[in-house]
Amino acid sequence: MTELTRRTLLQTGAAVGALVSMPAILRAQAAPVRIGILQPVTGALAQDGEYGRLGAQIALDEINAAGGIKALGGAKLEVVFGDARSNPEGGTQEVERMEAEKVSAIVGGFASPIVLAASQAASRYNIPYICDVGVSDQIVNRGLTNTFRFGPGFGIVTSTALENLVKLNEAAGKPAKTVVVVHEDGLFGSGMAKLLQAQLPGRGFEILETIAHPTPSRDMSNVALRIRALNPDLVIPSSYYAEFVLLARTMQQQRIRPKGIYAILNGAASNFRFVKEFPDAANLVMDCNHWADPRKPKTAEVRRLAEAGGRFWLYNTPLNYSCVKLLADAIERAGSSDRAKITEALASSTFADHIMPYGPTKFVNGQNQGAAPVNTQVQNGDIKVIFPDAFSDAKPIFPAV
Amino acid sequence: MTGSARLPILIAVIVLALLPLGATSNTLLNFMTFALIVALAAQGWNLLGGYGGQFSFGHAAFFGTGAYAMGLLQVRFGLNPWAAMPVAMLLGAAVGWAIGFLAFRARLRGAYFALVTLAFAEVFRILANAWAFTGAAAGLLVPLKLQAANMQFEDKRLFYWLVLAFVAGALVLTAELARSRFGARLVALRENEDAARALGVDTLRVKLAAITLSAGVTAAAGGLYAQKSLYLDAAIAYGPWISVDALLAPIVGGLGTVFGPLIGALALLGLGELSKMALGNLFGGAVPGIDLIVFGILLILAVAFAPRGLLGLFDRLIRRPRPAEGGEATP
Numbered sequence: 001m002t003e004l005t006r007r008t009l010l011q012t013g014a015a016v017g018a019l020v021s022m023p024a025i026l027r028a029q030a031a032p033v034r035i036g037i038l039q040p041v042t043g044a045l046a047q048d049g050e051y052g053r054l055g056a057q058i059a060l061d062e063i064n065a066a067g068g069i070k071a072l073g074g075a076k077l078e079v080v081f082g083d084a085r086s087n088p089e090g091g092t093q094e095v096e097r098m099e100a101e102k103v104s105a106i107v108g109g110f111a112s113p114i115v116l117a118a119s120q121a122a123s124r125y126n127i128p129y130i131c132d133v134g135v136s137d138q139i140v141n142r143g144l145t146n147t148f149r150f151g152p153g154f155g156i157v158t159s160t161a162l163e164n165l166v167k168l169n170e171a172a173g174k175p176a177k178t179v180v181v182v183h184e185d186g187l188f189g190s191g192m193a194k195l196l197q198a199q200l201p202g203r204g205f206e207i208l209e210t211i212a213h214p215t216p217s218r219d220m221s222n223v224a225l226r227i228r229a230l231n232p233d234l235v236i237p238s239s240y241y242a243e244f245v246l247l248a249r250t251m252q253q254q255r256i257r258p259k260g261i262y263a264i265l266n267g268a269a270s271n272f273r274f275v276k277e278f279p280d281a282a283n284l285v286m287d288c289n290h291w292a293d294p295r296k297p298k299t300a301e302v303r304r305l306a307e308a309g310g311r312f313w314l315y316n317t318p319l320n321y322s323c324v325k326l327l328a329d330a331i332e333r334a335g336s337s338d339r340a341k342i343t344e345a346l347a348s349s350t351f352a353d354h355i356m357p358y359g360p361t362k363f364v365n366g367q368n369q370g371a372a373p374v375n376t377q378v379q380n381g382d383i384k385v386i387f388p389d390a391f392s393d394a395k396p397i398f399p400a401v
Numbered sequence: 402m403t404g405s406a407r408l409p410i411l412i413a414v415i416v417l418a419l420l421p422l423g424a425t426s427n428t429l430l431n432f433m434t435f436a437l438i439v440a441l442a443a444q445g446w447n448l449l450g451g452y453g454g455q456f457s458f459g460h461a462a463f464f465g466t467g468a469y470a471m472g473l474l475q476v477r478f479g480l481n482p483w484a485a486m487p488v489a490m491l492l493g494a495a496v497g498w499a500i501g502f503l504a505f506r507a508r509l510r511g512a513y514f515a516l517v518t519l520a521f522a523e524v525f526r527i528l529a530n531a532w533a534f535t536g537a538a539a540g541l542l543v544p545l546k547l548q549a550a551n552m553q554f555e556d557k558r559l560f561y562w563l564v565l566a567f568v569a570g571a572l573v574l575t576a577e578l579a580r581s582r583f584g585a586r587l588v589a590l591r592e593n594e595d596a597a598r599a600l601g602v603d604t605l606r607v608k609l610a611a612i613t614l615s616a617g618v619t620a621a622a623g624g625l626y627a628q629k630s631l632y633l634d635a636a637i638a639y640g641p642w643i644s645v646d647a648l649l650a651p652i653v654g655g656l657g658t659v660f661g662p663l664i665g666a667l668a669l670l671g672l673g674e675l676s677k678m679a680l681g682n683l684f685g686g687a688v689p690g691i692d693l694i695v696f697g698i699l700l701i702l703a704v705a706f707a708p709r710g711l712l713g714l715f716d717r718l719i720r721r722p723r724p725a726e727g728g729e730a731t732p
Contacts, residue, residue, distance in 0.1 A: 042693055083677070088630060088637060089435060093674070096431040113540060116632045120545060138542050185530060187538040187634075214527075 030073035033337040035060070035327065036080045036098035036106035036127075037320075038118055043086025044216075047241070048110050048316050052132055053081070055320030056107060058305050063328050071335040077328065084109065088117035095121040103127065104337040105330075107323045110316070112136035112187055119147040128330075128343040130323045133290070133316065135265070136187060140366040146339075148346050148363055150323050151290055151356070152371040154188070158195050161264045161288035164375050164387050166203050168262075168286075168396055174204070175259050175399040176233040181210040182223055182247065183238040192238045192264055208232050217243050224250040233259045233399075241267035245274055248281040259399035263287040270376050270383055272312035282378045284400040286386070291374050292318035293357040294385050294393045302355060313383075322354035326361060329353070357391040410576060413660070414569045421558040430557050434629060436670045437564045438622050442643060443650035443662035444571040445618030450648060451657035452575075452584060453611040454591030456511070459518030460619050460647040462500065462525050465638035467493040467620025469529060471627040472541045477534070482552035486624050493620020494613045501612035505605055510594070519644070526639035540634030543627065552628050564625050568663065571618050575659045578614075587611055591657075619647065646670075653703060655710030664711050672699055 037056045039049035060077050068074040080101045082094030091114040098106060105128040109115035115134035122129040123146045131139055131149040135157060140149050152160070169176050181196050183189030193210050200207055208230045211223050224247065227235060235251075235258050237244055245268050248261070261284075263269040269287035292299045292315070299318065306317050330345035331337065352360040358370040375387035377396055384394030417437075421430055442464050450456050470489035474480040480488070504517045529535045536542075547553050554560045578584045586607045589597040598604050623643075627633055646666070651657075654665025676699070677692040707714035 087642070088632060092630065093428070093431055093435070096428040097678075100426055100428045113632065113634055113637065116540070116542065117630055120631060123545070136539060138539065142542065142545070144545075185527075185538065187540070190531075190538045 030068070030075040031337075032076045032078040033069060033072065033331055034078045034080050034101060034103045035324070036082060036095070036101075036103035036108075037324075038082045038084055038091060038094055038098070038106055038108040038114075039320075040084040040086040040090070040110055040114060042083055043090075045086040045111055048133075048314075049084070049086075051311065051314040051316035052108055052110055052320040054306055054309070054311060055302070055317035055322075056324045058302055058317070059321045059324035059328070063325070069328065069331050071332050072337065075337070077324075077331075084114045084118065086111070086114075088113045090114075091118035092121045094118070095127070099125045099127065104339060105130065105327050105342055107327055108132050108320065109134055112139065115139050119144060122146055126339050126343065128327075128339060128346055130327055130346070132320050132323050144366070145347075146343055148366045148368070150326055150354075150358075150361070150368050150371065151319055152373055153367060154191060156371065157265055157288070157373050158192060160372050161192075162195070162199055162203070164288060165262055168375070168387065168398060169204075172396075172398050177204070177206060178230075178232040179205050179207050179234045179236055180227050180230055180232040181207060181236045181238075182227075183210070183212055184215045184240055184243060185212045186215060188265055189238045196236065205234075213239070213243060215240050215243060217246070220247040220250045221254075223247060224254055224256060227251065227258075228254060228256045231258075235261050236264060237261065237266060237269075238264045239266060239268075241271060241274070244268040245278065245281075248274075248285065249278055252278075252281040257401050259401060261285045261400075263289075265289055265373070269378070271314055272383065273314075275378050275381060275383060276312070279381050283380070284378060284397055286375060286377045286396070286398070288373050288375050290315040290319055291357070291376050291383075291385060292355045293391055295391065296355050298353075299355045318355050322356050325354055326351045357385075407573075407576070409660070410569070410572045413663070414565065414572070417565055417568075418562060421561055427557060430561055432670070432674055434557070434561045434564055436666050437561070437568050438626050438629065439643075439646050439650060439670060440663045440666035441564070441568050441571055441625070442619045442622035442647040443654075443666050444568070444575060445615045445620075445622065446647040447651040447657065447662045448575065448578065448618065449611045449615035451651050451661065452579065452591065453587045453608060455608060455612070456515050456648070457518040457612075457615075457644075458515040458648065459500075459520070459522035459644055460615075461522040461639045461641060461644040462518065463493045463497055463616035463619040464623035464626070464643045464647070465522070465525055465529065465635075465640075466496045466616075467623030468627040468633055468638040469535055469541070469623075470620070471624035472543050472633050473535065475543055476541060481550070482628060483550075486552075486621070489624040490617045490620050493623065494617035496620075497616020498609060498613040500616075501609045505608045505612075519641075522639055522641070522644055526635045529639055530635035536634070538634065540632060540637075543631040543633075545631060553631075560629065564629075567621055567625065571621075572659060572663070574614075574618070579659060583607065583610065588657075651710075653700075653707075653710060655712030658710070658712050661710055661712055668703075668711060669700075672696060 039053045041049040060079055064076045068076045080098050080103050084091035095118050106122055107130045109118050109131055110133050112134040115131045119129040123144045129147045135154045137153045181193050183193040244266050266287050268274040269285045270289040275282045302321050303313050329351045330342050334341040334345040347363055349361045357374055362369045374385050376383050377386045385392045386394055386396040446460050467489045470492045471485050474485035500521050504514055530538050547555050586602045590604050650665035651662045653669055655661030673696050676695045680692045
């Protein structure tokens with residue numbers, strides 16, 4: 001009770017003070033808008049969390065340097081950072097803390113379980129929540145009006161990956177007929193494998209075997225030996241970073257050279273760390289994944305800022321950069337730091353000034369309709385976009401041998 | 402005897418119950434709810450591990466069964482959560498009995514028993530991760546419907562009090578058990594199983610009863626967790642984190658004591674949260690994970706200087722140190 005009185009007193013005092021000051025000072029003192037940035041920066045997902053956070057920070061710095069939110073008298077965006085500790089309970093606890101710190105919106109989460117738990121916790125306080133990566137379709141199918149996903153979900157990613165694979169193969173004269181699927185046994189890998197088993201045979205591919213492995217796995221030699229024995233035209237891996245790097249290196253050491261490696265949402269194939277550290281193993285690996293639009297000038301600028309700090313260029317960075325920009329645009333249009341107004345502005349967003357290959361934003365039930373993955377390929381130490389043509393900066397090299 | 406056991410429980414529960422009335426922060430409330438759920442799981446572990454000396458490394462098997470039962474009964478069978486809760490506890494207890502039957506009948510003790518429980522928990526995790534019925538790797542989402550009839554409360558304090566009621570029940574159960582004939586048999590078995598058998602204690606039966614009870618209590622914690630987070634996947638429900646927390650809390654708090662698991666859980670999780678907040682403010686998140694390093698150092702110090710748990714340390718500080726204790730402290 002005493003605290004409340006004191007706070008009211010302080011607020012009144014501040015208001016009186018502001019009234020008697022110069023109007024210029026009034027503008028300069030516009031109350032900052034607090035933004036929660038939630039990422040798993042410790043635990044198993046720490047690398048992804050760090051890169052996501054980096055993207056958000058670049059966007060926040062850029063917006064503040066350009067004069068903040070103009071509709072709010074140049075109000076600065078103030079970051080409230082939260083570490084989800086790579087588990088849903090950690091995410092929920094951080095949302096509670098962000099609520100106590102009065103954030104206007106939350107961006108991030110990275111992994112589907114964290115996003116599911118955190119966005120639900122945020123919905124209790126009507127805090128708008130923008131999911132950066134989490135692909136589980138449950139995230140936007142629950143009817144939570146506060147939750148928005150800027151990137152593509154599982155359904156879009158898988159159908160795009162499948163369609164592009166067929167197109168790629170046809171354009172090259174159908175060199176690939178037999179396939180081995182290697183996948184991690186979590187949400188994405190298992191779901192992907194099931195879908196491939198159902199869809200690929202109808203599209204002219206024969207699946208020789210589907211090999212599941214847990215995360216983490218410390219040895220991939222059995223998987224590699226199995227691939228050698230089966231000798232497929234195409235290997236489709238859907239795994240996290242360490243496991244795929246291990247697999248690709250083992251395959252290289254054992255001279256297993258399929259006509260192509262076509263990864264789907266792979267943790268490594270679109271990761272410059274892999275490309276820089278193991279250039280031979282990485283060369284010509286293809287991936288269907290989130291990736292920044294290489295033709296937008298802003299992309300190069302954000303990439304330069306990220307790499308200036310000695311970091312690699314990962315998809316987490318441009319995705320989070322774009323999500324924070326999307327949010328800032330919504331706050332600008334809402335003209336308020338009020339949560340309900342920001343949610344409303346997000347729902348009607350047509351934001352196009354992002355660096356993802358999506359086109360203007362349009363949310364239906366919280367899902368950005370234009371969001372889609374692209375196909376990338378490691379070519380001579382660089383990661384190029386090879387598909388779709390509208391965004392590509394290189395031609396696919398397929399078959400690789 | 403009765404009075405001396407019940408009065409501290411009553412005081413502790415009243416203090417905890419009054420907490421949300423004084424502090425209005427939802428951050429604290431959410432943390433306390435979670436800590437009490439872990440404490441409940443640890444209380445279950447303590448019945449078997451603390452009193453019975455059977456160290457399980459796989460209480461996740463019971464926690465997860467309780468959690469999944471709670472979720473699946475609601476989502477797949479449309480059961481009301483209030484009705485699902487006792488079923489979840491019974492199912493957890495049944496799993497406990499089954500694992501106990503297999504392990505104890507084979508006379509597995511010590512490290513062997515620990516490894517078998519660990520393996521069972523892992524098997525459950527892999528099954529839940531693969532089976533479509535449990536939602537496989539996509540997990541299980543319990544629909545958000547904020548109604549008291551649905552065990553989801555608009556006011557978070559109500560859920561906190563519900564969890565506290567379970568913890569209070571487990572405290573009373575533990576205190577009663579410690580004084581009972583069954584408790585005496587359990588302790589006898591812990592101290593020397595062969596001697597206990599020679600005295601006519603049916604050790605298999607006592608151990609089976611203990612693991613069944615223990616699993617039931619831990620399953621209740623799982624059920625409450627499912628209702629709190631409304632989302633489950635195999636790594637949450639059957640993951641090793643809860644096995645570790647459930648055994649670490651009693652060890653830190655005081656093995657085989659009524660309050661050990663509760664004090665241990667609050668101290669452990671509280672320390673983790675405090676170090677995160679304090680260091681987060683200090684470094685502004687510039688050094689990710691530094692709180693975990695500090696937490697680890699504090700944990701090592703706690704174990705080094707309080708080998709009999711916080712309750713043991715408390716004992717040692719307020720009472721005159723007995724000569725025997727100096728010898729016990731060195732491993």
